[in-house]
Amino acid sequence: MKAGGLKRRVLLQGGSIALMLGVHQIARGATILAVRVWPAADYTRVTIESDARLSSQQLVVGSPPRLAVDIEGIELNNELRELVGKIKPGDPYINGLRVGQNAPNVVRIVFDLKQTVRPQVFSLAPVAAYRHRMVLDLYPEQAIDPMEALIAERLRDAPKAGGPANNNGAAVAGIAPSAPATPPGTAPAPVRPAMPAGDPLGELMAQQSMRPGPAAPAPPVVAGGDRPPAPPVLVAPAPLPPVVGTAPVRPVSPPVAAARGGATASRTDRIIIVALDPGHGGEDPGATGPSGTREKDIVLQVAFRLRDRINAGSVNGNPMRAFLTRDADFFVPLGVRVQKARRVQADLFVSIHADAFTTPAARGASVFALSQSGASSSAARWLANKENDADKVGGVNVGNHEVQVQRALLDMSTTAQINDSLKLGGAMLGEIKGIGARLHKGEVEQAGFAVLKAPDIPSVLVETAFISNPEEEANLRRVDYQESLADALMRGIQRYFAQNPPLARSRQL
Numbered sequence: 487m488k489a490g491g492l493k494r495r496v497l498l499q500g501g502s503i504a505l506m507l508g509v510h511q512i513a514r515g516a517t518i519l520a521v522r523v524w525p526a527a528d529y530t531r532v533t534i535e536s537d538a539r540l541s542s543q544q545l546v547v548g549s550p551p552r553l554a555v556d557i558e559g560i561e562l563n564n565e566l567r568e569l570v571g572k573i574k575p576g577d578p579y580i581n582g583l584r585v586g587q588n589a590p591n592v593v594r595i596v597f598d599l600k601q602t603v604r605p606q607v608f609s610l611a612p613v614a615a616y617r618h619r620m621v622l623d624l625y626p627e628q629a630i631d632p633m634e635a636l637i638a639e640r641l642r643d644a645p646k647a648g649g650p651a652n653n654n655g656a657a658v659a660g661i662a663p664s665a666p667a668t669p670p671g672t673a674p675a676p677v678r679p680a681m682p683a684g685d686p687l688g689e690l691m692a693q694q695s696m697r698p699g700p701a702a703p704a705p706p707v708v709a710g711g712d713r714p715p716a717p718p719v720l721v722a723p724a725p726l727p728p729v730v731g732t733a734p735v736r737p738v739s740p741p742v743a744a745a746r747g748g749a750t751a752s753r754t755d756r757i758i759i760v761a762l763d764p765g766h767g768g769e770d771p772g773a774t775g776p777s778g779t780r781e782k783d784i785v786l787q788v789a790f791r792l793r794d795r796i797n798a799g800s801v802n803g804n805p806m807r808a809f810l811t812r813d814a815d816f817f818v819p820l821g822v823r824v825q826k827a828r829r830v831q832a833d834l835f836v837s838i839h840a841d842a843f844t845t846p847a848a849r850g851a852s853v854f855a856l857s858q859s860g861a862s863s864s865a866a867r868w869l870a871n872k873e874n875d876a877d878k879v880g881g882v883n884v885g886n887h888e889v890q891v892q893r894a895l896l897d898m899s900t901t902a903q904i905n906d907s908l909k910l911g912g913a914m915l916g917e918i919k920g921i922g923a924r925l926h927k928g929e930v931e932q933a934g935f936a937v938l939k940a941p942d943i944p945s946v947l948v949e950t951a952f953i954s955n956p957e958e959e960a961n962l963r964r965v966d967y968q969e970s971l972a973d974a975l976m977r978g979i980q981r982y983f984a985q986n987p988p989l990a991r992s993r994q995l
């Protein structure tokens with residue numbers, strides 16, 4: 487039709503004009519909508535949210551350590567000025583910052599740092615409630631080793647323990663005390679544990695207790711204070727007999743492994759490590775209840791309560807220790823959660839959630855294991871997809887090599903892991919039922935949750951309740967409910983171990 491032809495020509499012209507305007511607009515600039523800061527020992531994240539994609543250049547300056555970031559195409563506004571006040575004194579990496587209009591359309595932010603950092607700067611496309619985000623992640627030069635952190639925490643809790651509750655102290659003392667737990671410069675933590683099979687935690691703790699004062703383990707980052715002070719001189723752990731003489735004691739060949747070689751399948755004497763994985767965090771709030779309760783806060787509280795129980799617990803006389811994949815409000819990518827648990831050679835992995843469903847009527851707790859072939863129900867598939875989107879919301883630098891390695895690793899799930907996970911999940915489900923909580927379904931469900939893909943660690947994801955249900959949201963906020971939930975999960979873990987005693991560690995990673 488003639489009319490149609492005419493219309494199209496006009497539209498085409500209009501299209502080219504609009505395109506030119508668009509280019510012009512991008513050049514002229516974006517508007518900053520919000521800024522957020524997520525300080526944590528692992529890394530501090532600064533997020534700058536805007537109505538269009540930002541481009542930037544950054545420069546790391548030596549001493550004193552600073553990071554200058556030039557953001558192009560924007561004008562300094564109040565949102566950006568607020569960044570200055572959002573730096574907390576306890577931030578492990580940022581001392582303070584200055585922000586100013588450096589040139590027309592260029593805003594410069596200068597971060598004064600507490601230590602040299604390895605910045606990762608990347609952009610995220612709009613997702614969920616967020617518009618465009620520019621993310622600055624400040625990582626330490628040397629990544630925090632989860633195993634070292636676990637040891638430091640354990641020594642801090644029991645400074646006089648001097649080692650694990652086993653008889654290997656003397657033998658372990660033979661290991662060269664200077665042996666680093668990880669080669670320097672490996673960052674982030676390596677995928678493959680660099681330590682021998684056996685009881686790495688026990689061995690490392692013994693090593694740590696041998697170190698001279700200044701090298702004594704301290705929390706990797708000291709919260710509070712402007713600058714990390716010199717490592718505190720810890721009360722020396724129960725001193726080992728002084729090694730008189732000169733030559734280093736000959737390393738006694740793999741003490742623990744040797745001792746364990748003949749261990750029966752039902753006995754072991756080592757610390758039992760349970761990885762607890764509070765879902766979401768930082769930029770990813772998880773689900774939000776009708777009264778505004780955030781999933782990320784509730785699940786962290788439940789994880790802390792369960793941690794206390796685990797750290798006071800034991801399995802056949804072997805002490806237990808909880809390891810948290812996050813212990814503060816910051817985002818941990820799904821692959822990193824798995825990687826951390828593998829790094830500490832966790833015996834179990836328990837991811838804790840309290841999600842929303844499409845209808846407020848949905849209620850009840852459920853426990854999930856991994857599935858290699860499809861989900862056990864459409865609800866399970868829906869939840870797994872939702873959880874797997876956490877990386878998009880939380881924000882992952884997909885160009886990062888480490889992330890790619892982790893993704894590749896996530897396809898190595900095994901049938902044995904899933905069978906054990908189903909047993910663990912079943913034990914937990916029974917205990918949750920015991921506290922009078924409703925169950926969404928009476929059996930362990932399965933779906934392709936990315937966070938459950940450690941190939942060698944029985945892994946479950948516990949949906950403690952639906953935060954979208956008003957009554958369950960109210961329950962989740964109650965201390966006594968959280969306590970009984972933690973009790974139930976602890977009993978489930980113990981019941982699992984009673985039926986499936988932990989073995990001496992022998993897996994080859």
Ligand SMILES: [Zn+2]
Pocket residue numbers: 765766772773781839840841873
């Ligand atoms: Zn969740």
